[in-house]
Amino acid sequence: MNGMNWPATERHCLTPAPGGLALVQELLNTAPAARPAAEGLPDLLADGALDGAQEWVDLAVRGWAVETGRPDVHLVLADDDLPQLRCLRDQVRRALAAGDQGSGAAVRFTSAPVVVGLAGDGTLTVEPEGAGARWLASAVLAEGLLAQTSGVWRRLKVCRNLSCAAAFYDRSRNNSGVWHSVRGCGNAAHLRACRERRRVQD
Structure with missing residues (x-):
């Protein structure tokens, strides 16, 4: 992880969201993910992974401080912080999914x-x-509240590929992106849909 400002996001080869919103994206991207033609990405906040979680939070908070012009904060995580952070991560993920689908739930x-x-x-x-x-x-x-106020919260999204679910910042003009990678997850989804149509037609 050394040398990376946003290690969880960069392991997906993604560009961080602007400003402090990158911290929200970073938390989401600590989740485990399957990757085609590569080994899966582990949960950076898993129970028993306190050392790795501490290394991650050190870098993430430093990145947040740089992006927002604040002094660096040194957080010390304990074992019981990890399930709390996973819970927060899941809540933010569900909130983004609800907003993306227009459910208002x-x-x-x-x-x-x-x-x-x-x-x-x-x-x-x-x-x-x-x-x-x-x-x-x-x-x-x-940061989520500030992003809502400035109108950029809706651009933070979770990839529609459920086995990936990487959080990405949609920079498309009309905010229409649904895949964190059109070449990867997007192409895989189109291939599955094409195979399903052929199966139905046969």
């Missing part, structure tokens, strides 16, 4: 404290609070 988020500050130039800032998983939840939810 309510998704209950983990609550997390934030501090709203007023800077000397009159701008408002939202700062994460807490420690460990609670701080990360605070930062992720705050």
